[in-house]
Amino acid sequence: MLKKGQVIKVISGFFDVKTKDNLVYRLRGSGSLRTKKLLPIVGDYVLFKEDLILCEIEKRNSYLIRPKVANVDQVVIVMSLSQPSFSYILLDKFLAIIQYQELDVIIVFTKMDLGDNKPYFDYLSQGFKCFLINNLLKNENFIDLKNELKNKLNVFTGQSGVGKTSLLNNLLNLNEKTNDISLALGRGKHTTRVVEIFELDDIKIIDTPGFGKFDLELTKSQLSTSFFDFKIWSKKCKFISCLHFKEEDCEVKRQYQNGSLLKTRYENYIKMLMEAKK
Numbered sequence: 001m002l003k004k005g006q007v008i009k010v011i012s013g014f015f016d017v018k019t020k021d022n023l024v025y026r027l028r029g030s031g032s033l034r035t036k037k038l039l040p041i042v043g044d045y046v047l048f049k050e051d052l053i054l055c056e057i058e059k060r061n062s063y064l065i066r067p068k069v070a071n072v073d074q075v076v077i078v079m080s081l082s083q084p085s086f087s088y089i090l091l092d093k094f095l096a097i098i099q100y101q102e103l104d105v106i107i108v109f110t111k112m113d114l115g116d117n118k119p120y121f122d123y124l125s126q127g128f129k130c131f132l133i134n135n136l137l138k139n140e141n142f143i144d145l146k147n148e149l150k151n152k153l154n155v156f157t158g159q160s161g162v163g164k165t166s167l168l169n170n171l172l173n174l175n176e177k178t179n180d181i182s183l184a185l186g187r188g189k190h191t192t193r194v195v196e197i198f199e200l201d202d203i204k205i206i207d208t209p210g211f212g213k214f215d216l217e218l219t220k221s222q223l224s225t226s227f228f229d230f231k232i233w234s235k236k237c238k239f240i241s242c243l244h245f246k247e248e249d250c251e252v253k254r255q256y257q258n259g260s261l262l263k264t265r266y267e268n269y270i271k272m273l274m275e276a277k278k
């Protein structure tokens, strides 16, 4: 008889798989998976036998490359307002890859006790789901955010040191390791090392190691359709395939010029467009 479960953690060749009845099995991959070069990742639904050999991976509903996870419903971008300092272009890059894959996205702005709240209001006005958090106040009201995470597989992403694990601990009453950032370098110490699913009641969260720089491997036309907040205007652009750059009669550019579109958002879009592949 085959059992079914979800990969919650991958550690040096072993896969921790949780079944519906909340039991965790430590499995090894079958030889045939290896020869087919099929590698189970966190979030995968898999089948295994009594001999604790993982023999099949079910078809993925979604697949995110960075962090590498399967079947997530929603991505939570965690950005600190300070320490490490807030970067508009980094957030716009994160948003572009996630919206390119058509996954739901939430932005959590942490360290509101340390930094200026302006970025929160900027993205709120662009129509994004935004939350302002101070992780040090353990009794803070996390209820609204929890409601957004319910009944979904959520993955946290963001730079090292922004407070992903601190937020996880607060939301799910855990005590996973966190660490001070290096004030000299202004960045985190890569405290979380593995990708892992945690759950409490009906909330499932994948915590991930932080990362900083990355390349956006989107073409120009892919990029232009990955800015969902431009969509209400791009319908009125003269050309269907408008890149909102040098084209005439572009509604997105008009909204930028009249100040309805967040300035940094459009300017970062143009920067990314210049770097994007044809």
Ligand SMILES: Nc1nc2c(ncn2[C@@H]2O[C@H](COP(=O)(O)OP(=O)(O)OP(=O)(O)O)[C@@H](O)[C@H]2O)c(=O)[nH]1
Binding pocket: 110, 111, 112, 113, 114, 133, 134, 135, 136, 158, 159, 160, 161, 162, 163, 164, 165, 166, 167, 177, 178, 179, 180, 181, 188, 189, 190, 191, 192, 193, 208, 209, 210, 211
């Ligand atoms: N002042 C303040 N400090 C915070 C807040 N959130 C997190 N921190 C601190 O920031 C540091 C880094 O937090 P972590 O939760 O380890 O960050 P992380 O994003 O998980 O980092 P990696 O695991 O390296 O990717 C810790 O010292 C936290 O106590 C906050 O809202 N305000």
Ligand SMILES: [Mg+2]
Binding pocket: 164, 165, 166, 177, 178, 191, 192, 208, 209, 210
């Ligand atoms: Mg962490």
Ligand SMILES: [Zn+2]
Binding pocket: 234, 237, 238, 242, 243, 244, 245, 247, 249, 250, 251, 252, 253
């Ligand atoms: Zn346009």
